[in-house]
Amino acid sequence: MAKAELEPVIGLEIHVQLRTATKMFCGCALGFGEPPNTRTCPVCLGLPGALPVANAEAIHYGLLIGLALNSTLAPVSTFHRKNYFYPDLPKGYQISQFDLPLCSGGKLGEVNIHRVHLEEDAAKLNHVGVGGRIDQANSSIVDFNRGGTPLAEIVTEPELSSAEQAGQWLRLLRTTLRTLGVSDVNMEEGSLRCDANISLRPAGSDQLGVKTELKNMNSFRFIERGIRAEVERQRALIEAGEEVVQETLHFDPRSEAITSLRSKEEAHDYRYFPEPDLPPVVISESMLSRAAAELPELPAAREQRYIEQQSLSAESARMLAWRAELGDYFDAVCEADRSLDAQAAANWVAELQGRLGDQEAEDSKVSASALAQLAALVASSKINQGGARQVLDQLVNEGGEPAAIVADQGLEAVGGAEQLAPIVAAALEANPELTERLRSGEMKPIGVIVGEVMKQTRGRADGEQVTALIREQLGLS
Ligand code: ADP
Ligand code: MG
Ligand code: ZN
Numbered sequence: 001m002a003k004a005e006l007e008p009v010i011g012l013e014i015h016v017q018l019r020t021a022t023k024m025f026c027g028c029a030l031g032f033g034e035p036p037n038t039r040t041c042p043v044c045l046g047l048p049g050a051l052p053v054a055n056a057e058a059i060h061y062g063l064l065i066g067l068a069l070n071s072t073l074a075p076v077s078t079f080h081r082k083n084y085f086y087p088d089l090p091k092g093y094q095i096s097q098f099d100l101p102l103c104s105g106g107k108l109g110e111v112n113i114h115r116v117h118l119e120e121d122a123a124k125l126n127h128v129g130v131g132g133r134i135d136q137a138n139s140s141i142v143d144f145n146r147g148g149t150p151l152a153e154i155v156t157e158p159e160l161s162s163a164e165q166a167g168q169w170l171r172l173l174r175t176t177l178r179t180l181g182v183s184d185v186n187m188e189e190g191s192l193r194c195d196a197n198i199s200l201r202p203a204g205s206d207q208l209g210v211k212t213e214l215k216n217m218n219s220f221r222f223i224e225r226g227i228r229a230e231v232e233r234q235r236a237l238i239e240a241g242e243e244v245v246q247e248t249l250h251f252d253p254r255s256e257a258i259t260s261l262r263s264k265e266e267a268h269d270y271r272y273f274p275e276p277d278l279p280p281v282v283i284s285e286s287m288l289s290r291a292a293a294e295l296p297e298l299p300a301a302r303e304q305r306y307i308e309q310q311s312l313s314a315e316s317a318r319m320l321a322w323r324a325e326l327g328d329y330f331d332a333v334c335e336a337d338r339s340l341d342a343q344a345a346a347n348w349v350a351e352l353q354g355r356l357g358d359q360e361a362e363d364s365k366v367s368a369s370a371l372a373q374l375a376a377l378v379a380s381s382k383i384n385q386g387g388a389r390q391v392l393d394q395l396v397n398e399g400g401e402p403a404a405i406v407a408d409q410g411l412e413a414v415g416g417a418e419q420l421a422p423i424v425a426a427a428l429e430a431n432p433e434l435t436e437r438l439r440s441g442e443m444k445p446i447g448v449i450v451g452e453v454m455k456q457t458r459g460r461a462d463g464e465q466v467t468a469l470i471r472e473q474l475g476l477s
Contacts, residue, residue: 004202006238008231009209010166011114011158014173015151016183017121017191018061023148024120025052025095025278031145044120044148046090051277054079058150059281061182062102062118063291065152068176068298069113071106076282077117079275084268087142088122095120096153098272102281109172109300112157123147152182158197158208163227167220170194175299175322187218196227199244200234210244214251215261226251226258233258302327310334310342320346326353329361332368333375340375348375351389355396365399366392374402386459387411414457415465423461424469427452439474446470 022029026043042050066073080098097117106113123144154173160166174185174192184191193216199209214230217223229251234244246264251257297305303321306312312320320327330349334342348371349361356364374395378388383406391405406412414420427449428435434445446467453466470476 006200006235007203007205008161008163008227009158009199009201009211010160010162010227011197011211012154012156012160012166012170013195013197014154014156014170015121015193016065016154016177016185018058018150018152019181019183019191020055020057020061020150022055022057024055024058024118024150026050026148028148030149031143034145036141036143036145039145040147044090045144046092052095052275054278054281055150058118059102059283060287060291061150061180062116062152063283063287064180064182064294065116065154065177066103066106067291067295068180069103069106069108069116069154071103071113071116073103073283073288074100076100076280077102078280079118079278080272081275082119082270082272084270086122087140088125088147090123090144090147094122095275095278100280102283108176109169111159111169114155114157116152116154119151119153121146121149121151158199158211163224163231166196166227167224170220170223172299172322175324179296179298179324181296187220190218193218194223196223196230198227198230198234200231200238210246212244212246213248214258215248217251217253219253222251222253225253225256229256229258299324306342312343312346316343316346316350319350325360325362329368332362333372336369336372337376340372341379344375344379345372348392351392352396355392364396366395367399370395370400370402377402377406381413381415381462382406383411384413384460384462387413411460413462414460415462417469420453420457420461420465420469421473423453423456424449424466424473427456428470428473435474438470438476441476 020030023044026041028039028041028044031039043052063073065071077097077100079095081093082096082098083093085092096119101115101117103113103116106116123142124146125140125142127138127140160169177183177185177192186192187194195216196214197211198214199211201207201209212230212234214226217226230249237244248261248263248267250259250261252259299321302324303317306317306321307314320330326349330346333345333349334340352361352364352366352371362368374388374391377383377391378385383391387406390409390411391402394400394405394409395402414423431445431449431452434448437445438449449470450463450466453461454463
């Protein structure tokens with residue numbers, strides 16, 4: 001039997017810590033690196049008789065997320081108890097949502113959203129060995145500061161088809177959440193956490209294969225590598241005639257090893273039931289209008305605006321819209337000189353960012369008005385591309401004014417036929433053999449002549465103009 005092509009199917013579950021002032025169901029401030037167990041109260045410690053109260057700000061943030069993801073917002077939603085035993089969960093259950101989540105459906109970019117619900121985070125377990133605060137090896141100590149932090153869980157439909165697409169989409173989601181201001185969305189610090197569900201199926205099939213779930217990967221790079229490794233593992237199994245087993249997996253980014261955390265048989269039965277201590281959440285008109293009024297322009301809309309109103313390439317529009325800070329910088333460049341071509345400005349922003357590594361453009365020595373000035377000098381042919389790159393290098397290192405740098409270093413372009421024609425003629429004369437070959441229609445040696453002119457002008461001529469002059473002087477059309 002011919003082997004059918006296999007295609008990956010990926011669905012993501014993302015947990016986002018919400019940046020509210022207080023926890024989901026009590027008045028404790030959120031913990032940010034304070035000494036362990038200093039942000040606790042009877043409610044988040046699960047002491048008997050303590051009663052939870054839902055955090056209105058967390059619900060507001062949930063509505064903002066729902067609006068940004070084009071979800072349907074439930075007029076009434078409820079909290080459930082999700083029962084399981086673990087040392088980081090003092091009540092023996094997590095308060096989450098079940099059949100009536102705050103947001104259902106929706107779409108971000110090309111990916112459909114299944115649902116978004118609110119819940120509380122667990123406490124943090126710290127595993128300590130010999131030499132830790134606990135004398136015995138392999139002990140765990142619990143810090144309840146994190147316990148009860150508001151979480152939004154965002155679940156996609158199983159629609160992504162590659163590790164790269166998943167990584168790209170997560171970046172869009174992160175920028176969207178950051179623009180909303182609802183979370184720090186920092187993967188290393190755990191305020192954005194992602195599980196990836198992965199299966200394979202014959203290409204073009206509309207059935208879903210058996211999935212596995214890769215747990216809690218804490219960087220975009222690890223997520224992409226983990227998905228890639230799991231896709232290959234499943235592919236090898238299927239091609240060897242074996243079956244993929246439904247299980248929860250851990251990916252170790254150091255060794256690339258994938259290990260089983262639990263199988264389907266060990267899966268929890270959470271015995272969900274309605275939380276009797278919390279009334280249903282009723283979303284009022286005023287809550288909806290407050291959320292709608294606060295909704296900023298989101299990355300997907302910004303990307304469209306760049307394409308439609310400023311005619312940027314799809315690639316530039318995405319780069320600027322998905323990195324909001326860079327987009328703001330680009331806007332400032334365009335604002336500084338409204339006569340600039342937007343795509344040229346975007347290209348110079350990309351050139352600058354390429355030189356900055358992890359530093360943000362706005363924190364660099366290159367002000368938006370300096371970059372605008374540089375782009376204008378190129379646009380008016382006062383300097384050529386090579387000269388402009390030299391100026392940009394100096395701006396990045398020392399700051400300053402492009403026009404002054406050009407004057408200081410004598411970087412003005414050598415332009416105009418009057419200036420360039422004699423230099424081109426001299427270069428042709430100095431290379432009679434190459435000139436003959438060019439005349440006979442062999443175009444390869446033209447680069448040598450252009451190079452010669454560049455040398456004579458110390459790189460300040462315009463390459464295209466030089467090429468045109470060579471053709472003109474040799475009578476080639
Ligand atoms: P579970 O009950 O195990 O959490 P769900 O059906 O609720 O499973 O889906 C959880 C996540 O897994 C969703 O993001 C969904 O898109 C994804 N998913 C479900 N089935 C598959 C599959 N066969 N392959 C890949 N992803 C899947
Ligand atoms: Mg799941
Ligand atoms: Zn508390």
